[in-house]
Amino acid sequence: MMLNNADMESAYGSESCSNPDQTLKKETFSFQELTKTREKWVHTYGQMIGMGIVSFILILLLINSYRMSSKIEETHLIVSNLQTQFDKLSKLELRTTSELQKAESLEKENEKVMEHLSKASKEMKPMMINEDVRNQEKRNEENPYKDSVYKINSASYMFGATVDTSYSSSSDLSGESDLVLLDRPNPPANRAWCSDENEPVLTVNLANYIKPTAVSYQHFKWNRTVPHGSPRVFNVFACLDFYCEKTEPLISNCEYKSSGQIQEQIYPIPSNSRTKSIGKVQFRFLKNHGNVKKTCVSLIRVYGESPDLPKMKEYKMDPNSRTCSDLRNKYHNNPFLYDKFEYKHCGTLFSNGCCSVCPECCDECYIEDYTRKNNIICGILGGVFFAFAVMMLIVLCAYIGDRREFNRSRQNGRH
Template sequence: MDKTSFERDSESAYGSEVSSNATFKLQKDRFQIEESTTKKEIWYEWIRNRLRHYMILELLFSICLVLILWKQYHISSQNDKTIELISSIQSEFRNFKLDIESNRASKPTDFNENTGNKKLEELVEEVMKDIKNPSIERNQKSKEYPKQVIPNEVNSSPNNSVFLINAASLILGATVDSSRSSNSDNNPFFGRDQSGYVLIDRSNPPSDKAWCSNEENPILTIDLAKYIRPISVSYQHSKWSGIVPDGAPSRYDVLACLDYYCNNLEPLATNCEYKATSDNKKEQFCSIPFNKNHSSIGKIQFHFRQNHGNVMKTCAHSIRVYGETKEVPKVKERTLKQAETCSELTYDYHHKSWTYNMLDYKNCTILYSNDCCTECPECCDECLIQDTNWSTIGNSCLILISILLALFVGLIIYCAVQEAIEDANEMIRLKNELK
């Protein structure tokens, strides 16, 4: 009986142990399910809290708003260019109509339909070129270019189809290639490039508007406005009397770039000299010998070998490159729009200095091409090659906002990652404690 009772107790204990193991296993599985569900809820709650805590949705909305404003500004600028193009087309058609009427009045028998169609085709071709080349300034044709005065030293070509121009004129489109020129004070690492002062064709260059370099034997590279056959070059320093100021070039060479990068150079004129004369002549010329291979030169380098006073800094005030070309910009009468532009700039300069200095478009190209120097000589004396206007301020603000947003997003991501790491470590610690 004792044996039977012992067996029953053993079976009962074994059954209890099995039941206990089953219950523990069931509870463990249930805990794992609850733990898995709880983990998902924790991550969901954490993501939701992070989104609300760091206002990520508001941040994304702000970024989209900035992008929309930038796109609207871009579309607005394109609309302005389109309006200018349409105005230019209308002006060309009006001029074309006047030409037809004048031709009919003067030569009624010679004018025929074919002539009118030919002129119309030429006009349409010019307009299509403007449309296909949006990078070219739309109102280039309506600008009034200053007449290039060709001195007596430059011989006129007997061929009537060839014109003499100063191809190194900023107004005609010449630029300084700063990447292939010596380091200049006018092209700082932080700031805007003002190297184009040397290309402004003016009778009395101001002393504080020049291309200056501290390098020994500096090089100035110029992209000419037109491909020309160079005839002569000239240099003019700011106003002086008796003695040429220190730093002015005294000897220089002129070389033609045979390729865009100026890896292949060919001398045009050597040992050109700028010196004091008895008549204090400011603009002095250096002739370029005729060479049939120089029929199409578009880029020129000036190598300054020596300056007056043998000082460290060499400053060039006004450089001109005279040459023959078959294409010359048309000199047109001053338009009403140009007169209005000059009047507005003159008024702002004298009465709204903040508006003039910060918002108006008043770079040297605009002032000289619109012939504003007679009405506002101070504007031309103080003009910059690249000025500050509402467009540059708007671009600067957009860049600043973009940088701040990028930093803010980076900070949010960093904080979120750090908190995620801390929460993950905390969950691992709790899980280990439960085990």
């Protein structure tokens, strides 16, 4: 059966084209499903985010409250401490007021006693004073230090004591033997009086005549054991004449011990000694620690009583030298310049008070300042060298002048 075109188009159109109402319904259904899923997601995750924010805020509030509580406790502690201090102050004030009241009462009682004593002394008859007592009082008023007895180290270099090298053993410390008498708190190890003799002798001219009471020896600083070569046993004699030909024993068998680690060890002279006044002593060293060949002596002292107080030697500070603080700075910062160019005589440093500013300078000072000698020698050598250089320059100039004249004469002869 044959169909026409209109029928065919109507048939195909009915099959291929759909209803527009149905497509709109499908689109609205899908959009509603999307909105529902979004609302669910927002609802669930929004609640979680909100809970997180709330919990975070609660944590911050808890931390802040804890800090506030700790601060409150601190303030309570401060307040309690202040309260205890105020209580103590009040108690102290009460005590001070009570003590002041007691002191005032005692002063009043003392005033009453003094009044009674003054009345009694006025009523008493004047006592007779012995004429000798009056004369003694007058003498003391005129010269209060005349009858005083001074206990001093009369073997101190700064008071004027010296080593008598003529009647002492030979020493490595040539020209500076007096360093053994320089009274320093810590004598240096490399500046000792050393002798190779079997039983060396050291003779000392004291600063003044004294009645000896004790002698002492101090070695340079040591720990636990005394160094080898330091004196161990020695005797001390008083010289009765200038040449020490007649002597009298002051103390015997003085032993420098390592027990106690005491640097200076003092040996009192027996009180029954007949020696009255001496001006020279002699140390005789019998043994040394380690039984070595060389005996090295650091510092000796001779204590005694004297009516005359010796005066410390005065040394004028070299105007070309530095002040004490400058010496200290140069000693620590420029040791080469300090050793070679600074004036560091022991007497100058001690008498001008540099030892309190720079103790190290005084520990390593020189009796004879080699810096000045070196400067003088350097100056002489420099002057000789300068004169030699000037002479050589003059000779050279004269030679050049003669050579020019000779060349000129030769040229003139050729022409």
